[in-house]
Amino acid sequence: MTPVRNGRHLYNEVPTGFPEPGKTTIQDDSQTIELENVPLNGGILVKTLVVSIDPYMRGRMRDPSVKSYSPPYVIGEPLNNFGVGKVLRSETPKFKSGDHIYGILLFQEYNVVKDLAEFRLLENKEGLPWTVYVGVCGMPGQTAYYAWKEWSAAQKGEVAFVTAAAGPVGATVVQLAKADGCKVIASAGSDEKVAFVSSLGADAAFNYKTTNTSKVLQMEGPINIYWDNVGGETLEAAIEAAQPVSRFIECGMISQYNTKTPYPVKNITSIVSKQLRIYGFLVFSMHGKYREQFYAEMPRRVASGEIKYQEDIVRGLDKVGEAILDVQTGRNKGKKVIIVADD
Amino acid sequence: MTPVRNGRHLYNEVPTGFPEPGKTTIQDDSQTIELENVPLNGGILVKTLVVSIDPYMRGRMRDPSVKSYSPPYVIGEPLNNFGVGKVLRSETPKFKSGDHIYGILLFQEYNVVKDLAEFRLLENKEGLPWTVYVGVCGMPGQTAYYAWKEWSAAQKGEVAFVTAAAGPVGATVVQLAKADGCKVIASAGSDEKVAFVSSLGADAAFNYKTTNTSKVLQMEGPINIYWDNVGGETLEAAIEAAQPVSRFIECGMISQYNTKTPYPVKNITSIVSKQLRIYGFLVFSMHGKYREQFYAEMPRRVASGEIKYQEDIVRGLDKVGEAILDVQTGRNKGKKVIIVADD
CATH class of the missing domain: 3.90.180.10 (Medium-chain alcohol dehydrogenases, catalytic domain)
Known part of the structure; x- marks a missing residue:
C-alpha cells in the first residue's frame, strides 16, 4: 500500500x-x-x-x-x-x-x-x-464539574463570580452555579462573549475590557465564591469583594502566563482577616473521585440541552x-x- | 468606703x-x-x-x-x-x-x-x-490547636514550616507538629528565640534575620505544611518550597501590619500549579467545634510538661x-x- x-x-x-x-x-x-x-x-x-x-x-x-x-x-x-x-x-x-x-x-x-x-x-x-x-464532556468540563462539586459549598442565594466565563470551563461553571441557586456575576473579554454568558443564565455578565471589575463587584457583590481563571488584578478585586469565609477556586491565572512581571496583588492579608479558603487544583488529581460520575451525567445533560456549550x-x-x-x-x-x- | x-x-x-x-x-x-x-x-x-x-x-x-x-x-x-x-x-x-x-x-x-x-x-x-x-491555654493556644487539627492533615514524616515559632501560637504549633511525627522547620527573630524553639523539638530552627529563609527551605524542605504568622516575603519563600497539595494555614501576616506598601508576592500562580490549599481563619469562628476539647486537653498537657511555653x-x-x-x-x-x- x-x-x-x-x-x-x-x-x-x-x-x-x-x-x-x-x-x-x-x-x-x-x-x-x-x-x-x-x-x-x-x-x-x-x-x-x-x-x-x-x-x-x-x-x-x-x-x-x-x-x-x-x-x-x-x-x-x-x-x-x-x-x-x-x-x-x-x-x-x-x-x-x-x-x-x-x-x-x-x-x-x-x-x-x-x-x-x-x-x-x-x-x-x-x-x-x-x-x-x-x-464540555472532556477535560474542561471535568475541571468545572469536579472542583465546583468539591469546593464551592454553594448555598442557594450565594453570589458566585466566574471569570473567563465564555470559555468551556467558565461557561460550565456558570451553569452549575445557576443550577445550585447562586446569583452569578460573570466576566468575559468581548461583548459577543458577554451575550453568550448571559444566554447561559448569568445574572450580571460584563466585558472586563470596557467595564471596571471592582465596580461591578461593588454593585453586584459581595461574593461568596470566586472561580478564578485569570489571576492578577481580577484576583485582587475578588479578594476585595469577598465575604468572610468565601471559597476561592483557583483553576488558572491566564493573565499571568505570558508576562515576566507578575501583577502584585496588594490585599493578600485579607486571606486571614476574611478567612478565605483558597483551593488550587489540577483536574487530573481528582479523576479518582469524580470521573465516572462525570461521564454518567454530563453527556446526558449536554444532549438534553440542559448544559449548553x-x-x-x-x-x-x-x-x-x-x-x-x-x-x-x-x-x-x-x-x-x-x-x-x-x- | x-x-x-x-x-x-x-x-x-x-x-x-x-x-x-x-x-x-x-x-x-x-x-x-x-x-x-x-x-x-x-x-x-x-x-x-x-x-x-x-x-x-x-x-x-x-x-x-x-x-x-x-x-x-x-x-x-x-x-x-x-x-x-x-x-x-x-x-x-x-x-x-x-x-x-x-x-x-x-x-x-x-x-x-x-x-x-x-x-x-x-x-x-x-x-x-x-x-x-x-x-498556651487561652486564645493563642486555641489558635494553634484548632487550626492544626482542622487543616494540617499532617502525615508522619511530612515537613512543616512554622513561622514566628517562639511566639505562643508558633511554639504550640511546633509541638503539635512534632507530636504528629512531622519534621519541623521553624523561624524566629533572635538567636535566643531560636534556642527556645530548638528546645521544643524543632528539627531546623533558624534566625530569619541572619539566615536566608529560602536557603533553609531549599536545604531542609520541600515542605508539606506552612504555618503562616508573618506573610510577605516568607509566604513567597514557602510557596516556592511547597510540595504539590501543600496545606497553608494562614494565621497571621505580621510583616504586613505596620506598612503601607504590602510586599508583592511574585509566585501566586503556583497556587494553581502546585495545587496549594490555603486556609485563612480566625480562631473565634472555630470555638464551636473545638473549644471544649481544647479545655479538656490543653491545661492537662501543659501541667504535665508535655506542652511547653x-x-x-x-x-x-x-x-x-x-x-x-x-x-x-x-x-x-x-x-x-x-x-x-x-x-
Whole structure:
C-alpha cells in the first residue's frame, strides 16, 4: 500500500511572551505512514479526528529545567494534548477497530499508541459531536464539574463570580452555579462573549475590557465564591469583594502566563482577616473521585440541552499555532478545537 | 468606703506605622471606683489579674471606617483584650465571688461586666499560673490547636514550616507538629528565640534575620505544611518550597501590619500549579467545634510538661504601650502578658 501523509504540528522554540504561530510551533508535512503495515507492538493505530487547544498548554512551552505539573513540550517533537481518535487497527483486546477513544494524542494525523492506560473508550450513546468530548464532556468540563462539586459549598442565594466565563470551563461553571441557586456575576473579554454568558443564565455578565471589575463587584457583590481563571488584578478585586469565609477556586491565572512581571496583588492579608479558603487544583488529581460520575451525567445533560456549550472550531493541524495564540489572547469564541479529520 | 484608683490604659490615636507608647496609647490614673458600692445591674465586679498583648491588636488600631473582623478601638476609651480576672462581687448565678474568669476585659484595674455570655469560668484544677490562660491555654493556644487539627492533615514524616515559632501560637504549633511525627522547620527573630524553639523539638530552627529563609527551605524542605504568622516575603519563600497539595494555614501576616506598601508576592500562580490549599481563619469562628476539647486537653498537657511555653511577663497597666510595640516588632520573648494585680 502507498504511504500516506502524516502531517504533524511541531514545537519549535520556547516563547518568551505570547507564542508565535510559525515560530513557537510549526507545521511539518514531510512524514508519511503506511497504515496497513506500521508495527503496533500490541498497541493501536489511531486516526486523529479532533485535538483540543487549552490555556494550560502555554505552561508546557517552557525551558525543560523548570519543573511544573505537566511535562514540558520537547523542541522538534509534535505537540500533544487531549484528542479524540478512531481506532483503525488494534492489537489489544481493550479497543477494537472502529472504536472512538479519548486521551492524549500527538498532534499528527495518525498515532500509534502503545500505552493505553489513560485512554478511554467513548461510547457516545447520545450521538454528540466528537468535538464535545474535548470540551464540555472532556477535560474542561471535568475541571468545572469536579472542583465546583468539591469546593464551592454553594448555598442557594450565594453570589458566585466566574471569570473567563465564555470559555468551556467558565461557561460550565456558570451553569452549575445557576443550577445550585447562586446569583452569578460573570466576566468575559468581548461583548459577543458577554451575550453568550448571559444566554447561559448569568445574572450580571460584563466585558472586563470596557467595564471596571471592582465596580461591578461593588454593585453586584459581595461574593461568596470566586472561580478564578485569570489571576492578577481580577484576583485582587475578588479578594476585595469577598465575604468572610468565601471559597476561592483557583483553576488558572491566564493573565499571568505570558508576562515576566507578575501583577502584585496588594490585599493578600485579607486571606486571614476574611478567612478565605483558597483551593488550587489540577483536574487530573481528582479523576479518582469524580470521573465516572462525570461521564454518567454530563453527556446526558449536554444532549438534553440542559448544559449548553459553545465551540470555536478550526479545520487542519496547520492552524494549531494560530489557535494556541487565540486562546492565550482570548480571541477564541468558545472552546477552541481543531478538527483534524472527519469520522 | 474610700474610692480606690481604677487605672486605665487608653487608646489615644490611630498609628500610621508602628504604635508609639505614650502617643498611640496612654496611661490614665485619674479614675476611681467604689468597690463595695459600684452598681452591677445584674453583672459582676472583676479585679483584673492578667491582660494579654497579642499581635492582632494592631488591626484594631485603625480608622473606624475601615471594616474588619474585630471592632476598632475607640479613641479616648480603654483598650480591651483577653484577660483573667477575679470576681469580687456578683449579682448573677453564673459566677460567684472568688471565681476566676476568662474573657475580654477593658484595660483597667477593675471591670464591671454585665454581658457575660462570652466569659468562661476557669476552674484551673491543674493549678497553672493565671497568665497561662491567656497564652498556651487561652486564645493563642486555641489558635494553634484548632487550626492544626482542622487543616494540617499532617502525615508522619511530612515537613512543616512554622513561622514566628517562639511566639505562643508558633511554639504550640511546633509541638503539635512534632507530636504528629512531622519534621519541623521553624523561624524566629533572635538567636535566643531560636534556642527556645530548638528546645521544643524543632528539627531546623533558624534566625530569619541572619539566615536566608529560602536557603533553609531549599536545604531542609520541600515542605508539606506552612504555618503562616508573618506573610510577605516568607509566604513567597514557602510557596516556592511547597510540595504539590501543600496545606497553608494562614494565621497571621505580621510583616504586613505596620506598612503601607504590602510586599508583592511574585509566585501566586503556583497556587494553581502546585495545587496549594490555603486556609485563612480566625480562631473565634472555630470555638464551636473545638473549644471544649481544647479545655479538656490543653491545661492537662501543659501541667504535665508535655506542652511547653514561654512567657514575657510585665507588671503594670502603664507598661501596655511598650508591650504592644514589643509584640509588633518581635522584641518580646514568648507570650507577652501584663500582670495587673496579684491574685
